[in-house]
Amino acid sequence: MPVITYREALNQALAEELDRDPNVILMGEEVGQFNGAYKVSEGLLERFGSKRILDTPISEAGFIGLGLGASMLGLRPVMELMFWSFYSVAFDQILNNAANVRYMSGGLIHCPIVIRGPANGGTNVGATHSHTPENICAHHPGVKVVVAATPADAKGLLKSAIRDNDPVMFMENTILYNDKGEVPDGEHLVPIGLADIKRSGTDLTIVAHGRAVLTSLKAAEQLQAEHKISAEVVDLRSIRPLDEETILKSVRKTHRVLLVEENKPFCGVDAQISYLIQEKAFDDLDAPIKRVSAIDAPQIYAPALEREHQLPNPARILKAALEVLR
Amino acid sequence: MSKKTAANNEPKAADGAKAEEAANPISAAAQAPINAKLKPEARIELFRTMVRIRRFEERCLRAYQQGKIGGFLHLYIGQEAVATGCVSVLGDNDHLITAYRDHGHGLAVGMSMNEMMAENYGKATGCSKGKGGSMHYFAPDKNFWGGHGIVGGQIPLGTGIAFALKYKGLKGACLAFMGDGAVNQGAVHEAYNLAALWDIPVVFIIENNGYSMGTSQTRSSAGESLAKRAEGYGMTWGICNGHDLYEVRDKVAAAIQLAHEKSRPSVLEIRTYRYRGHSVSDPDSTYRRKSEVEDYRRTKDPLQLFQTSLIAEGVLDEEKAAKIDAEARAEADAAADFADASPPPTVEDISKDIYWEQDAPADQRTKGRLLFD
Ligand SMILES: Cc1ncc(C[n+]2csc(CCOP(=O)(O)OP(=O)(O)O)c2C)c(N)n1
Numbered sequence: 001m002p003v004i005t006y007r008e009a010l011n012q013a014l015a016e017e018l019d020r021d022p023n024v025i026l027m028g029e030e031v032g033q034f035n036g037a038y039k040v041s042e043g044l045l046e047r048f049g050s051k052r053i054l055d056t057p058i059s060e061a062g063f064i065g066l067g068l069g070a071s072m073l074g075l076r077p078v079m080e081l082m083f084w085s086f087y088s089v090a091f092d093q094i095l096n097n098a099a100n101v102r103y104m105s106g107g108l109i110h111c112p113i114v115i116r117g118p119a120n121g122g123t124n125v126g127a128t129h130s131h132t133p134e135n136i137c138a139h140h141p142g143v144k145v146v147v148a149a150t151p152a153d154a155k156g157l158l159k160s161a162i163r164d165n166d167p168v169m170f171m172e173n174t175i176l177y178n179d180k181g182e183v184p185d186g187e188h189l190v191p192i193g194l195a196d197i198k199r200s201g202t203d204l205t206i207v208a209h210g211r212a213v214l215t216s217l218k219a220a221e222q223l224q225a226e227h228k229i230s231a232e233v234v235d236l237r238s239i240r241p242l243d244e245e246t247i248l249k250s251v252r253k254t255h256r257v258l259l260v261e262e263n264k265p266f267c268g269v270d271a272q273i274s275y276l277i278q279e280k281a282f283d284d285l286d287a288p289i290k291r292v293s294a295i296d297a298p299q300i301y302a303p304a305l306e307r308e309h310q311l312p313n314p315a316r317i318l319k320a321a322l323e324v325l326r
Numbered sequence: 327m328s329k330k331t332a333a334n335n336e337p338k339a340a341d342g343a344k345a346e347e348a349a350n351p352i353s354a355a356a357q358a359p360i361n362a363k364l365k366p367e368a369r370i371e372l373f374r375t376m377v378r379i380r381r382f383e384e385r386c387l388r389a390y391q392q393g394k395i396g397g398f399l400h401l402y403i404g405q406e407a408v409a410t411g412c413v414s415v416l417g418d419n420d421h422l423i424t425a426y427r428d429h430g431h432g433l434a435v436g437m438s439m440n441e442m443m444a445e446n447y448g449k450a451t452g453c454s455k456g457k458g459g460s461m462h463y464f465a466p467d468k469n470f471w472g473g474h475g476i477v478g479g480q481i482p483l484g485t486g487i488a489f490a491l492k493y494k495g496l497k498g499a500c501l502a503f504m505g506d507g508a509v510n511q512g513a514v515h516e517a518y519n520l521a522a523l524w525d526i527p528v529v530f531i532i533e534n535n536g537y538s539m540g541t542s543q544t545r546s547s548a549g550e551s552l553a554k555r556a557e558g559y560g561m562t563w564g565i566c567n568g569h570d571l572y573e574v575r576d577k578v579a580a581a582i583q584l585a586h587e588k589s590r591p592s593v594l595e596i597r598t599y600r601y602r603g604h605s606v607s608d609p610d611s612t613y614r615r616k617s618e619v620e621d622y623r624r625t626k627d628p629l630q631l632f633q634t635s636l637i638a639e640g641v642l643d644e645e646k647a648a649k650i651d652a653e654a655r656a657e658a659d660a661a662a663d664f665a666d667a668s669p670p671p672t673v674e675d676i677s678k679d680i681y682w683e684q685d686a687p688a689d690q691r692t693k694g695r696l697l698f699d
Pocket of ligand 1: 535
């Protein structure tokens with residue numbers, strides 16, 4: 001299988017879907033002539049033309065709303081937010097319109113729109129540019145929320161998202177764009193709503209999504225090497241719908257749980273999963289659930305601190321895992 | 327002054343720069359009352375501020391290339407006359423707020439190079455204790471309400487600051503700066519409407535440098551003029567040559583006067599140019615021609631124009647200008663050394679400055695929740 005970057009995987013997914021379905025269009029700030037702020041749309045303007053690859057002004061509420069309207073009439077717009085942090089400007093369109101139109105119309109209207117772009121902290125760009133809003137989006141029934149940790153998942157999930165008839169919030173991670181991995185050429189679909197066991201184990205279940213999966217995998221290797229502990233790493237891939245079955249199955253196997261995410265802990269995705277486990281697998285637990293999240297503060301700029309301390313790192317995961325296993 | 331016109335595909339901003347005269351290097355606006363009364367020392371101070379902005383930024387660029395500054399770094403080089411001119415006409419009750427391209431505004435209001443450079447380095451000695459970075463400078467003691475990262479998001483804030491001034495009965499104005507790309511944000515239009523509706527003393531300043539990232543103004547904004555949109559809200563508007571410090575002072579002073587005397591908002595589009603990419607990581611080669619930048623540098627550089635003017639006015643000579651320049655470079659180098667030697671914030675610091683109770687345990691006791699302590 002070809003080894004390509006996360007960025008190239010997304011680019012392939014876009015190109016293939018644009019090629020396959022004339023209703024797919026791509027829109028956002030700098031996606032065309034500039035090839036995307038993070039070069040995810042490299043070459044697409046050249047290949048598909050300005051009718052389908054559109055550079056928008058800086059007006060997130062306007063263009064996200066426009067994309068949603070177009071989706072109601074059958075287009076399949078893929079909207080790039082240069083950073084997911086700017087969702088806040090467009091959030092009225094996402095929350096009041098995208099999440100509700102199907103419901104309020106009694107199912108008469110589909111909204112096949114994908115909103116995508118980089119999220120997360122870790123690049124020293126300060127609090128306004130470091131949001132990790134999957135929990136906020138997932139709070140709203142009516143939208144789907146997807147986070148890919150590997151190039152293969154990035155491609156497969158994006159293709160599925162574009163074919164989905166509901167609004168899909170697709171969160172990438174700036175730090176991952178250059179990560180490489182094996183990605184199948186051509187048709188490769190990862191269904192939305194299916195978690196993936198990225199490492200199987202017997203002593204401990206680590207549930208994570210996005211870049212936290214990779215951090216957890218590193219910690220799991222260390223747990224094995226240094227402590228002979230076999231950790232299973234479950235990659236959620238989609239936050240909503242949530243693959244409860246895969247999570248619970250793993251918990252029933254290992255009886256111990258550590259939750260890892262790059263978001264802040266308060267009302268985070270992990271809070272939801274923790275409730276799920278105590279509700280449906282309480283009797284299977286041999287120890288209290290623990291979690292490792294970002295430090296509960298707005299994202300700090302200071303390069304010396306942000307990635308190493310504010311975000312989950314293997315050392316923090318290792319420490320928490322040992323506590324769960326104590 | 328050469329009259330050479332710039333490239334054909336150049337953004338609309340170019341038109342604003344036509345004012346310079348070939349024969350007389352001194353701008354007509356120098357005769358405006360606000361400029362005519364300027365003492366020679368004051369003129370030199372204005373020049374010094376512009377030079378300091380430029381040298382500070384060049385030093386920042388070097389630090390970025392050395393990996394000392396992280397994240398984004400948006401340089402203001404080419405736009406120095408705007409912040410310098412605007413701030414120079416502010417009175418005690420006048421305030422300002424801007425976006426992430428905030429180094430020029432910071433230096434113009436009197437922030438020190440040390441605290442600014444240390445902020446860029448993410449050090450505890452920075453103006454925001456290393457928490458905000460280059461895009462998020464704040465100096466409320468100098469009436470400077472920040473550097474803000476969300477395009478257009480600061481404009482309602484600036485309107486609110488002006489609202490508060492009026493509410494408190496203070497004769498003051500707030501300058502709310504934005505780029506030409508920001509004018510398309512809904513928040514800007516909502517703020518325009520409120521300001522015009524409620525007679526709020528705010529001056530909306532569009533620093534039109536022709537580009538929002540890689541998008542030229544002609545590809546992002548409909549209509550013939552950015553400033554003219556003010557008409558729909560019944561606001562006064564104007565266009566200003568941002569390469570000419572004297573003109574900036576003259577036009578901004580008039581807008582501030584309108585705010586002070588009639589409590590009316592206005593929109594001023596100041597046409598300027600940025601020499602560097604959008605941010606330091608932007609290669610700047612795909613959306614504009616090298617020759618366009620070079621033309622600006624050669625014929626419309628605000629620093630050079632003002633220096634030539636001051637020399638023609640008999641206020642400055644080459645030697646003195648070189649001395650000011652050397653001092654600014656030395657100051658910037660010293661700031662980099664200061665930032666280098668400063669400590670970063672600690673891991674514990676990450677969790678501070680979030681809620682007032684944590685910052686001021688003494689104040690906490692004055693509030694109701696601990697009455698039954
Ligand atoms: C709401 C929002 N959308 C997008 C961005 C990304 N972004 C940062 S600066 C910028 C261009 C802004 O251009 P302009 O307003 O002209 O200001 P300039 O950079 O020219 O000073 C963009 C798109 C952002 N910071 N905030």
